[in-house]
Amino acid sequence: MKFLLTLLLLSFAGVATAQAQTAPTAASTASPDKNKELLLVDAACGQCRLGLPGKSCDLAIRMDGKAYFVDGTTIDSHGDAHAKDGFCNSVRKAQVQGEVADGRFKATYFKLVPEPAKAH
Incomplete structure (x- = not known):
């Protein structure tokens, strides 16, 4: 019984963690x-x-020739x-609103621009 209860709790924790990692953020x-x-x-x-x-992969933008991490x-x-x-393999275009503060871009809006369709 203890084993089943532990397994059930771990399952719920795993689902909650997965949802938190994939949930869209405010911007x-x-x-x-x-x-x-x-x-x-x-x-x-x-x-x-x-x-x-x-040492990890974090979102950033380049604006006016300068790069900033994004919050x-x-x-x-x-x-x-x-x-x-993906962002680690290509530089994409994005429409953004926000401001630079403390050396970081504080995004209030962030949307990727769709990549142009490639001719076959």
Whole structure:
């Protein structure tokens, strides 16, 4: 009986953790503020593609030639970072709103621009 109870608790913990990791974050689901400029920026993994320091994969943008880590959304909120078109393997375009504070981009809106269809 103890074994079954432990197994049940671990199952619930695993489901809750998986949902927390895949749940969209505020900036990725918000609507843009019509009173603020919508910026088109490069978006990618800060460490893998934009030359920022660190040992894990974290979302970053490049704006006006400078890279910033992003707060308000995460690298995993926009698909598999290690997929062929993921942030660790390609630089994508994104529409964003927010501001730079303390050396980081504080996103209030973040949306990937669809990649153009490739001709066959």
